[in-house]
Amino acid sequence: MTDTPPTVFVLFGASGDLAARLVLPAFYRLAQERLLPPRWVLVGSGRRRLSDDEFREHVHGVLDQFGPKPAEGPWEEFAPRLRFAGDGFSVDDPGQLLDRVGEAEDEIGDGDRTAVQRVHYLGVPPTAFEPITNALGAHGLAERSRVVYEKPFGTSLAAFRTLDVAVHRVFDESVIYRIDHFLGKEATQQLRALRFANGLFGSAWDRNHVAAVQIDVPETLDVADRASFYDGTGAVLDMLVTHLFQVAAEIAMEPPRSLGADDIAQARADAVKAFRRLAPDEVVRGQFAGYRDIDGIADDSDTETFVAAKMFVDSERWRDVPFLMRTGKMMAESHQKVTLVMRDPDDGPYRAAGGSGGGADIPVRGNVVCFDLAGDGALAISMNIEVPGSQSELTTQWTQITLHDVDGGDPLPPYVRLIHDILLGDRALFTRPDGLEEVWHAAGAALDRSGALYPYQPGTWGPAEALRLAEPVGWALGG
Ligand SMILES: NC(=O)C1=CN([C@@H]2O[C@H](COP(=O)(O)OP(=O)(O)OC[C@H]3O[C@@H](n4cnc5c(N)ncnc54)[C@H](OP(=O)(O)O)[C@@H]3O)[C@@H](O)[C@H]2O)C=CC1
Numbered sequence: 001m002t003d004t005p006p007t008v009f010v011l012f013g014a015s016g017d018l019a020a021r022l023v024l025p026a027f028y029r030l031a032q033e034r035l036l037p038p039r040w041v042l043v044g045s046g047r048r049r050l051s052d053d054e055f056r057e058h059v060h061g062v063l064d065q066f067g068p069k070p071a072e073g074p075w076e077e078f079a080p081r082l083r084f085a086g087d088g089f090s091v092d093d094p095g096q097l098l099d100r101v102g103e104a105e106d107e108i109g110d111g112d113r114t115a116v117q118r119v120h121y122l123g124v125p126p127t128a129f130e131p132i133t134n135a136l137g138a139h140g141l142a143e144r145s146r147v148v149y150e151k152p153f154g155t156s157l158a159a160f161r162t163l164d165v166a167v168h169r170v171f172d173e174s175v176i177y178r179i180d181h182f183l184g185k186e187a188t189q190q191l192r193a194l195r196f197a198n199g200l201f202g203s204a205w206d207r208n209h210v211a212a213v214q215i216d217v218p219e220t221l222d223v224a225d226r227a228s229f230y231d232g233t234g235a236v237l238d239m240l241v242t243h244l245f246q247v248a249a250e251i252a253m254e255p256p257r258s259l260g261a262d263d264i265a266q267a268r269a270d271a272v273k274a275f276r277r278l279a280p281d282e283v284v285r286g287q288f289a290g291y292r293d294i295d296g297i298a299d300d301s302d303t304e305t306f307v308a309a310k311m312f313v314d315s316e317r318w319r320d321v322p323f324l325m326r327t328g329k330m331m332a333e334s335h336q337k338v339t340l341v342m343r344d345p346d347d348g349p350y351r352a353a354g355g356s357g358g359g360a361d362i363p364v365r366g367n368v369v370c371f372d373l374a375g376d377g378a379l380a381i382s383m384n385i386e387v388p389g390s391q392s393e394l395t396t397q398w399t400q401i402t403l404h405d406v407d408g409g410d411p412l413p414p415y416v417r418l419i420h421d422i423l424l425g426d427r428a429l430f431t432r433p434d435g436l437e438e439v440w441h442a443a444g445a446a447l448d449r450s451g452a453l454y455p456y457q458p459g460t461w462g463p464a465e466a467l468r469l470a471e472p473v474g475w476a477l478g479g
Pocket residue numbers: 012013014015016017018019021045046047048122123124125126127128150151152181226229238
């Protein structure tokens with residue numbers, strides 16, 4: 001990245017879970033791949049005071065835990081570029097941040113601070129987005145800057161609008177990057193490629209061929225180490241109306257005019273506009289047994305750790321096709337699967353479920369297209385074929401492509417990809433306010449905590465009510 005200007009990254013929330021598991025490892029991977037600007041400094045910001053050396057020790061520790069291991073990359077070169085600014089950062093008090101950014105700019109700007117670009121990364125809870133944004137404006141740090149917001153961008157329609165106005169008071173839309181890292185996953189890019197680069201799949205991408213779409217992200221993960229953040233957020237905000245909705249938009253979109261950033265973001269925003277508002281009987285919220293016993297969780301918390309939803313998309317392409325979405329913590333298995341369950345043929349010699357054809361039964365959910373968003377990603381297709389040697393008996397067989405094994409490919413973890421895009425100024429994989437505004441309309445009953453909260457046992461597939469929601473097609477994964 002030789003032509004990128006010297007850059008100061010400010011990482012708000014540098015001591016948090018996101019920074020440890022995803023952002024700091026992504027920086028190190030970018031350094032490994034020589035994809036960072038030639039001159040850069042990262043200033044971690046926090047409310048506690050840490051010396052630079054203590055912060056470096058922290059970063060070393062998280063790399064040891066989450067990788068890439070320090071010894072696998074240029075640690076000796078990387079470490080001195082890490083700094084820490086404590087005492088918080090607010091309109092009234094910039095803490096140590098202003099001074100630390102100034103020092104860094106003097107150091108890498110070659111005598112010209114104005115040549116240095118700033119990237120402010122807000123890896124903090126959503127309630128901190130507005131105060132930090134205001135402080136960036138108040139202390140002159142918004143100039144020469146790109147700004148990155150983690151999800152969720154707002155927690156309701158009203159909060160979204162307030163935040164949107166506040167952010168635009170300080171930053172122009174062209175420098176705002178709202179991250180939804182599911183859009184940066186390698187397998188999410190394959191949704192577009194499979195459909196738009198293959199006539200067979202492109203022509204089947206509609207209500208005439210697809211019986212149901214499923215976006216299923218069960219997690220075995222606990223929330224104990226981020227209890228207070230999670231209890232204030234819950235599965236609907238943390239996953240459903242953020243990651244799962246954005247993936248749904250990628251599937252539902254009409255063909256973009258080009259693969260350019262504006263056209264893709266427009267197609268995604270238009271798709272969200274067509275999401276029908278979720279009704280109460282289309283949402284199941286659950287909470288795993290034992291959640292309220294976790295330290296930091298209120299005894300009477302009604303935060304959901306599980307949500308399943310059945311959404312419809314009001315476009316000619318998708319009319320009446322259910323988009324089933326499910327996610328939860330402490331579930332039976334961890335997956336990140338997008339499945340298009342293809343329709344059985346209406347007529348012909350085989351017998352579809354409930355049909356009257358005279359031949360062998362067509363296996364239930366036998367013909368599906370599946371994208372595995374986890375890790376490096378994979379795509380798989382199952383087909384109904386005749387059991388060789390049998391008398392027309394049908395069975396289902398899978399064929400799979402793991403993206404790691406694609407010749408010439410080098411899959412990048414989503415945060416690596418997205419931070420690299422921010423440095424390049426490419427906003428294709430980031431969300432836009434018009435699309436997000438519609439998210440809050442579509443979220444409807446999912447946001448309203450007045451409905452039932454069903455208990456479920458850890459290690460299961462969630463409440464039985466969620467199984468009923470998926471009838472008659474049924475969830476492709478688990479129970
Ligand atoms: N963890 C994850 O897997 C993912 C998280 N996210 C998003 O990232 C953001 C941070 O999440 P996560 O790291 O899990 O949360 P954490 O609870 O770990 O918080 C991150 C850090 O933010 C700082 N912080 C907390 N409250 C405030 C505040 N009011 N003002 C300023 N700073 C504050 C704290 O640092 P200090 O005490 O040093 O100031 C804290 O360590 C959220 O928006 C979340 O939705 C997105 C994708 C994945």
